[in-house]
Structure formats: C-alpha cells, structure tokens
Amino acid sequence: MIKLVKPDINNLAIFGGQPLFNESLHVGRPNIGDRNLLNKRFNEILDNKWLTNDGPFVQEFERRIEKYLGIKHCIAVCNATIGLELTIRALNLTGEVIVPSFTFIATAHALKWQEINPVFCDIDPKTHNIDPEKVEDLITPFTRGIVGVHVWGRPCAMEALIDIARKQQLKLVFDAAHAFGCSHNGTMIGNFGDAEVFSFHATKFLNTFEGGAIVTNNNDLAAKIRLMKNFGFSGYDNVIHIGTNGKMNEFSAAMGLTGLDNIQQFIQKNYENYHNYQNNLGGIPGIQLIKYNEVEKCNYQYIVLDIDEELTHVSRDVILEILHKENILARRYFFPGCHNMEPYKSLYPQAFKQLPETEKLTKKVLILPTGTSMNGKDIGSVCELIGFIVKNGNQIKKKLQ
Numbered sequence: 001m002i003k004l005v006k007p008d009i010n011n012l013a014i015f016g017g018q019p020l021f022n023e024s025l026h027v028g029r030p031n032i033g034d035r036n037l038l039n040k041r042f043n044e045i046l047d048n049k050w051l052t053n054d055g056p057f058v059q060e061f062e063r064r065i066e067k068y069l070g071i072k073h074c075i076a077v078c079n080a081t082i083g084l085e086l087t088i089r090a091l092n093l094t095g096e097v098i099v100p101s102f103t104f105i106a107t108a109h110a111l112k113w114q115e116i117n118p119v120f121c122d123i124d125p126k127t128h129n130i131d132p133e134k135v136e137d138l139i140t141p142f143t144r145g146i147v148g149v150h151v152w153g154r155p156c157a158m159e160a161l162i163d164i165a166r167k168q169q170l171k172l173v174f175d176a177a178h179a180f181g182c183s184h185n186g187t188m189i190g191n192f193g194d195a196e197v198f199s200f201h202a203t204k205f206l207n208t209f210e211g212g213a214i215v216t217n218n219n220d221l222a223a224k225i226r227l228m229k230n231f232g233f234s235g236y237d238n239v240i241h242i243g244t245n246g247k248m249n250e251f252s253a254a255m256g257l258t259g260l261d262n263i264q265q266f267i268q269k270n271y272e273n274y275h276n277y278q279n280n281l282g283g284i285p286g287i288q289l290i291k292y293n294e295v296e297k298c299n300y301q302y303i304v305l306d307i308d309e310e311l312t313h314v315s316r317d318v319i320l321e322i323l324h325k326e327n328i329l330a331r332r333y334f335f336p337g338c339h340n341m342e343p344y345k346s347l348y349p350q351a352f353k354q355l356p357e358t359e360k361l362t363k364k365v366l367i368l369p370t371g372t373s374m375n376g377k378d379i380g381s382v383c384e385l386i387g388f389i390v391k392n393g394n395q396i397k398k399k400l401q
Contacts, residue, residue, distance in 0.1 A: 286311030
C-alpha cells in the first residue's frame with residue numbers, strides 16, 4: 001500500500017511523482033468504537049421511537065460524563081458552539097469579553113453573535129494558551145468576562161486566570177473543545193471557572209457525530225442552561241425562560257456512549273502515536289514536536305509541530321503543500337488567527353499590533369494525522385518524508401521558484 005520515501009526530490013508528488021500514500025491520511029479521522037454495540041443502541045432507539053427531547057441515552061451520556069469528570073452537572077448539547085452561546089447568555093455577559101485569537105473561529109463568533117465584543121489577547125508562546133499577564137492589560141470598565149481556551153488539551157494557566165477573574169469580578173469560561181479527558185494538578189478539566197464547554201465533533205477523539213457538552217459545578221447556572229437549551233420549557237406546555245433548541249439527539253448520545261466505552265483504547269492509541277512521532281521526528285532540524293505533561297491525564301489527540309523555517313529552509317506552508325500532494329492531509333491550526341478573519345479583521349484592523357506571538361505561531365504550527373486509523377508504519381513513513389523534505393529544503397525551495 002505504501003511506497004517508501006523518495007530517492008530524490010523529483011520523485012516528490014509535487015514535482016510529478018507518485019504520492020507516498022494511496023489513501024489519504026486525515027487529522028481527526030473519526031473514532032468509531034464497537035460497531036456492534038453502537039448498532040445495538042441504534043436499534044434500541046428505533047424500537048423505542050424516542051429520537052430526541054432528553055431521551056434515555058442523552059440522560060445516560062450526561063450521567064457518565066459527570067462521573068468521569070467528577071463534576072456536578074453535564075448538559076449535552078447539539079454542538080459546542082451552541083454550548084458556548086448558551087453559557088455566555090446564561091452568565092449574562094455583555095460589553096467586552098477577553099479571548100485569545102489563537103482559537104477556532106467559533107469561540108469569537110459565540111461572543112459576537114450575541115453582540116459582545118471579543119477583545120483579542122495574545123498567547124504565551126511556551127504554552128500556546130492565553131497569557132494571563134496580557135489579560136490584565138486588556139481589562140477596562142466594560143470588561144465582563146474571560147474565555148480561556150485549553151489549546152491542544154494543555155490546560156490554561158488556571159490559577160492566574162481564576163485569580164484575575166475573582167479580583168476583577170469577571171465571569172470565567174473555558175472553551176475545552178480539545179481537552180476532554182485531560183487534567184490539571186490532578187483535577188479533571190471541566191471543574192474550573194464558572195463553566196467549561198466540550199466539543200464532541202466528529203474530528204474529536206471522543207465524538208457524537210456532532211455535539212458538545214456544558215459542564216459546571218454551579219447548581220443555579222446548570223438549571224438555567226437546561227431551560228435555555230430546550231426553548232425555556234419547564235414541564236409540559238410551561239415556558240418560563242427565553243431559550244433556543246440546543247438539544248442533543250439520541251443517536252448522537254448513543255455514539256458518545258459507545259465512545260466512552262472505548263475511551264481508554266482511543267487514548268492509548270493516541271499516546272502510542274505521540275511517542276512514535278516523538279521517536280521518529282527526533283533530530284530533524286527545525287522540527288519541534290509539542291510535548292504533553294505525562295504526569296497529568298491527557299488525550300494526546302493532537303500531534304503538533306512547530307516549524308522553524310530558518311532551519312528547515314522551506315516554510316511551514318510549503319511543507320504542508322508537499323504533504324498534501326503525498327496524501328498526508330496535515331493542517332494549519334488556527335490560521336490566520338481570529339483577528340485576521342471577518343468580521344474582526346475589518347472591525348479591529350490594528351489588532352495584530354497587540355498579538356505578536358499569535359501572529360508568529362499561526363505561521364509555524366502544523367498538525368499531523370493521528371488516531372485509531374494510523375499505525376506505526378504510516379507514522380514512520382510520514383516522519384521519514386518530513387526528514388527528507390528538510391534535508392533537501394534548499395533544493396526544493398529553488399525548484400519551486
């Protein structure tokens with residue numbers, strides 16, 4: 001199936017050679033789990049004819065997440081973006097909310113959609129997470145909250161952000177889209193701030209096709225969000241609060257439950273892939289694999305490279321183009337940064353001046369395929385190809401000019 005790495009640069013697919021892989025390798029290819037068990041759950045849903053509206057599988061999914069994370073409340077929702085929007089509205093956020101630009105665009109959109117101004121904050125280049133020192137510099141009389149993002153599943157600077165929020169009387173929410181199954185100082189992500197929001201999109205290592213969850217230890221907030229995610233209904237024909245349709249359906253919950261049954265296998269496979277990449281990429285100039293703290297629990301679902309063009313002699317984007325031609329569908333995250341996308345680029349044209357680390361990182365980061373669909377041989381070939389590209393970087397650069 002796989003042809004081993006090219007003897008010279010003319011064999012690269014970008015120059016007309018045959019691709020290294022016949023089938024594409026994907027970042028975030030969905031994990032399925034036990035298909036027989038999944039189909040059994042699907043059949044039960046069809047037999048029950050209870051497809052949505054807080055069915056038994058949604059309820060079970062919520063209870064199992066609560067137990068897994070050691071939290072009081074889990075509210076399953078149709079996707080994490082709706083989860084963020086519900087949380088933001090339930091916390092009565094207005095005015096300005098500080099948020100990193102180095103995140104998926106949904107984080108900013110969830111604020112702006114509700115006419116809240118996202119104030120973009122720079123990151124700590126060592127962690128890729130929002131920089132608490134920069135957060136303090138951005139607080140104004142109009143600031144009402146902070147949204148931190150646990151990028152790559154590596155926790156934000158929790159204590160610093162919690163301290164700032166407490167002192168300044170700000171709401172604190174975490175976009176934990178990357179961080180299900182991860183911990184900070186032994187406490188599972190999901191237990192911090194006013195609330196945290198997980199994504200169970202198909203690309204996540206635990207998925208519900210589409211879906212998400214809001215988790216919190218605040219009883220009143222949880223009760224309010226439960227009303228809001230179902231049009232404000234409290235019992236039959238009794239609407240007591242403004243709301244929307246943010247419910248998760250039974251089929252999505254069944255997928256999530258099947259994933260939870262297999263979660264340790266998913267994490268173990270990601271862990272093995274991470275170490276395979278670590279071993280194979282070592283010693284390649286200009287290629288740095290972002291490391292995880294193995295003392296903490298981690299899902300290892302992202303293989304993140306920091307590309308130093310001065311050493312590789314070809315840019316991250318050239319490496320990306322070469323890999324794509326070889327059917328290795330690596331990705332840039334979170335290029336080009338929320339502040340460089342609309343409507344924020346037009347609304348805040350000078351934002352880049354306050355985001356130097358974000359600007360640098362969006363040009364350097366490359367994400368490689370992992371998950372249960374990858375094996376050691378594939379990973380070895382991907383790494384060998386990257387080493388070949390770097391070794392021949394100057395020649396490749398000249399040939400592309």
